[in-house]
Amino acid sequence: MEPLFCDTALALRIERAEAEFMAACAVAAKARGADPRGFTMRVGGGVANFVEAGSPFNKVAGLGFAGVPDAVLDEIEQAFAAVGCPVEVEVSSLGDAALGVRLTERGYRLVSFENVLGRLLSDVPTYPSDVRPSPDDELPTWLDVVVEAFLHADVEGVTAHEQFSRTTLETAERDQVTTAGTVRYLAWREGTPVGGAAFRAADDGIAQFIGAATQPAHRRSGVQTALLTARLADARAAGCELAVVTTRPGSRSQHNVQRAGFQLLYSRAVLIREERQADTTFRS
Incomplete structure (x- = not known):
């Protein structure tokens, strides 16, 4: 099988799909009666999701490819604080490296990595x-x-x-x-x-x-x-x-x-x- 090269354009496609999947999961959760305070904010080309306390879909996905002003990060953080939830952000290694720097400056800490594979x-x-x-x-x-x-x-x-x-x-x-x-x-x-x-x-x-x-x-x-x-x-x-x-x-x-x-x-x-x-x- 020939090597599959992933450039920024392909990473953007994958991250957009991931963000839309997070939004779809929030819709499914709302349909079953999850926390009425749940929200999906479309920000910086990605989404910020809150479903309910403890949900693995409480996260921000798809950022780093379309610019994220500080005012947008303020809005995200305020929305999560209002429901008493930490802010978890996934950052692609092929996105804008400046995003990781800014998040660190704002008090975010690195907790894990995950790998994205394709075929x-x-x-x-x-x-x-x-x-x-x-x-x-x-x-x-x-x-x-x-x-x-x-x-x-x-x-x-x-x-x-x-x-x-x-x-x-x-x-x-x-x-x-x-x-x-x-x-x-x-x-x-x-x-x-x-x-x-x-x-x-x-x-x-x-x-x-x-x-x-x-x-x-x-x-x-x-x-x-x-x-x-x-x-x-x-x-x-x-x-x-x-x-x-x-x-x-x-x-x-x-x-x-x-x-x-x-x-x-x-x-x-x-x-x-x-x-x-x-x-x-x-x-x-």
Whole structure:
């Protein structure tokens, strides 16, 4: 497979898709009755999301490609402070490096990294026989399989900077896999579901691979490879040209997707600014 080079233009496409996915998750959360104070602000070409306390979708994504005035950062910080939530910002290594400097000056601290990998869909392996799309009436089963697997995550690679309860994980997974254009999958072994995953056909030809997890007893047996293969085939059939996945650096998930032909495109730095008192000026 030829090397896949990621320039700033491609990173912008991917980050825009990620920002729109965050916004779609907020819509799904609102539909199920999440915190009525929830908001999605479109800022600097990205989005600032608050869904509810503890949600992994409480973040700012897609910044660093269209300029972010200090007044916009003030507005973001004030909105999160009003709901008592720290501000978490994801910054692409291919975005404007000045953004990271400004965030640090404003009191943000680096807490983690994540890797973004991609694979062109010009060719895909044969569809596996032990994976199939999971219909809507199977959603409870899909959630049980994936959430249980996430609660017993592999420990390889960089440690996650945050941990979530079963309830929070189940709610977040439900929000992201009920967004428009998302297809869920289950992998089966002898009539038992042992792993799950999903993909979302985003705008601009990008397929976002999400929600992949395998039950502990069935790891290292090709389940994730099968789930990747099925999604690659269906993403190509849906007209997508590039599959994208986000992993923790050095994780088993990164190892699996690289074996399936994904290549490292860039990293994101994750920075957090803790909640301040209501009378703060939001200036450093």
